[in-house]
Amino acid sequence: MTTTPVLTTTEPPGQLHGTLRSRHVTMLAMGGVIGSGLFVGSGAGVAQAGPGIVLSFAAAGVLTMLVMRMMAEMAAAFPSSGSFSAHAERAFGPWAGFTIGWLYWTTLVVVLAVESTAAAVIVHGWLPVIPQWLLMFLFMAVFTAVNLTAVGNFGEFEFWFALIKVAAIVGFLVLGALAILGVLPGGDAGALTGDLLPHGWDGVFAGFVLAVPAFGGLEVVTIAAAESDDPVRAAARAVRSAVWRISVFYIGSMIVVVSLLPWTDSRLGTSPFVAVLDEIGVPAAGQIMNVVVVIALLSALNANTYAAARMAFSLAQRRQAPKALTRISPTGVPYPAVLASTSFGFVGVVLNLLWPHTIFLYLLNAVGTVLLVVWVLVACSQLRLRRDLPAATPVRMWGHPYLSWITLAVIGALLVRMFIDHDTRIQLISSAVLVSLVLFAALIRSRRA
Template sequence: MSDAPRKATTLAGEAEPLSHTLQQRHLTMLALGGVIGAGLFVGSGAGISVAGPAILVSYLIAGVLAMLVMRMLGEMSAAMPSSGAFSAHAERALGPWAGFSVGWLYWFLLVVVLAVEATGAAQIAHGWVPVVPQWAWVLAFIVVFTATNLTAVSNFGEFEFWFAAIKVGAIMLFLILGTLAVFGVLPEIKPVGLKNLTGHGGFLPHGWSGVVSGVLAVVFTFGGLEVVTIAAAETKDPARNVARAVRSAVWRIVSFYLGSMLVIVTLLPWTAMRPGVSPYVAVLDTIRIPSAGQVMNVVVLVALLSALNANLYASSRMMFSLAERGEAPRRLLPVSGGGVPRRAVLASVAFGFGSVLLNFAWPDSVFLYMLNAIGAVLLFVWALIAVSQLRLRRRIELEMPERLELRMWGFPWLTWVVLAALGAIMVLMFANPVTRPQVLWSTAATLGVIIIARLRDAGAIGSRRTGA
């Protein structure tokens, strides 16, 4: 095997024109910090309230599922690095319709979620400085991160490195303090033993149906790992860097999630959890950490800004990759002297800011429909990643076996298990009246994009046949 770095390439085999200034440390911290966000720090309370202490099993199931998806994506990205990542892989495996569909769906997901993150961060900042209106905070955040993404990819890397370092540091400190509290080492804190794990209805207070409900509540908190394979294309050796990032990150992420949940449900009765209230704040209050709420607000703000920055970056690169393959306007292709696709950045910012305005103007109607339309899109993206890996693995083994620097475990059986699990989650979401609208709207959005892709392909084929 050659020791020469393998650059990211387009589907035509040409070198990507993007910058290659991201470093391994940027990629590793992006992998670690990419999924540690507000969904964990605040949203985990909802999962605990429906599953009880068995939320540990729910997080284990969801974490293993995300880990397997990341392993598949890492295998393909190490063998065939590209700024389009899973969108380019889907096109190689299934045809232009698949690359078009998954690329546009993921881009739409990112620009809608960007609005949620910007609004959430603005709410926290407005609470600290109420004299500045919430819309002004949103504008300020978007302007800052637009400037960051327009200048150089290394700026994005540095922002994400330090944002991720703060989040990882907060998790590690929480685990240390929580563990000391569990064993009664902290002053005025008595050992709690296992009473909160086995009392209040037992470890499975709602049975296995509670575990299933917990999986539905937490599986989407693992979204964001995909950004690593997009960013890897802008490192000097994307094939090896993405393999290293995947290997080092997935186990640590699952450990952080499970460790945090174990501390929370051991220290506090699960019946004390309330959806929308951070269980991390409740634990910090219990062990008498001063100003726990404000400390967690700072961490959540960092998490939201980190996600906003990463989503803006990933959406612009996905848009650039679509344009590169002729699936988005080619006028978005020009890159700056530093290798930044500035038009793709501005296009993603424009649609993201438009989503923010819709969130302010019609939060309970238009924007709610948009949120429902992306509610299950991540599952469709993961499913296409699995199908693409099934198709491409054999091709890589036959044509370029030396590129299999990272292999999916238990191929092909574990890949089929992932597809079955994703199908089961979709069925369970449809059976749940609360999540059913997300499945229906997301399915409609996905089918709509696929129909457009198919019609576009048919038109393109027809044009080629007539010599147009």
């Protein structure tokens, strides 16, 4: 007589409290993904691809969906706050879990410092009497405190915080649709009467390279699923919901932008969203979007703090980080991991004072392509673990193994393109140095174990 394998977690039971609900997990993903990269940075993609940026974002959305499907398959079978780091360890050994876990943690803590700095810059423009460094310190202190509360309270806070920027995007799409239909002024701009691919398919691919990082942050779904009330099924539900919603928001926003404004419009370089709102006559469009961007940055800061702390906690549980990081508060929060993860944000206050115009550029270059390295290891782990997945796993990767291999090939093409392009080569090289250092540390640790 045979029995169906039971899905189990890779972490000891009874530590993290499973109090997040599915809506919390989904909105946590929204909070981690939707940030200034969409509201401000997407203008660079429009400059590269013209109206073809819609195809670039659509392709990035498909690639993200495939990677997240692989993550969801493994997370549903082996729930863990370490998510893809724990899965890589299961697939290839401790060195792989160590490498991907520490790379991802490093990326998140750098992003925390950058997000708090960017939010402080905007708020300082409204309140010049408050020093920028103090605003940055206050943001880090507030969101450290939020992440030290019971995870259920944290989830509720992030749900409403992320909902604000989701509502802002929906409002933008509604206004844009009304303008395209001629109900509001600006719909007769004739932006799509010229060449739809002014730089050809090469421009679309260049836009694709810029669009992919905008989807980074969705990984928090599979991390948070381990703390949900139904970890086995939460990952599948949250991935399906978050990926298609974010794809609609991103692709829809780009359709509005290139429909209402010529892609050569100089205003797109500052903020495509502000340019569109100005075009259709929304009063104080710039200040409205600044408020939205600040909310987006702080929501992402909150979500990324959560993800960094859980990754540190999982690494410590697997003896790949200091044991002290495994401590849990009575409310189920890994408080030393939270404090360790936010500490770099506070260090960033000092770095911002010493080298305000250079330090964060160097740091961002160092972690710029780590997301793609994470995705490569996710795909490799899924290919390796597929044969070990329990039959009862509720999520399965589509077209296995062909789509998994195609995903790896596309990511490889992205890396090659980044190396060829002078503007992104330094980022790729800087990230390669960081990856090499972490991998070297992992191999040294493996030999000593």
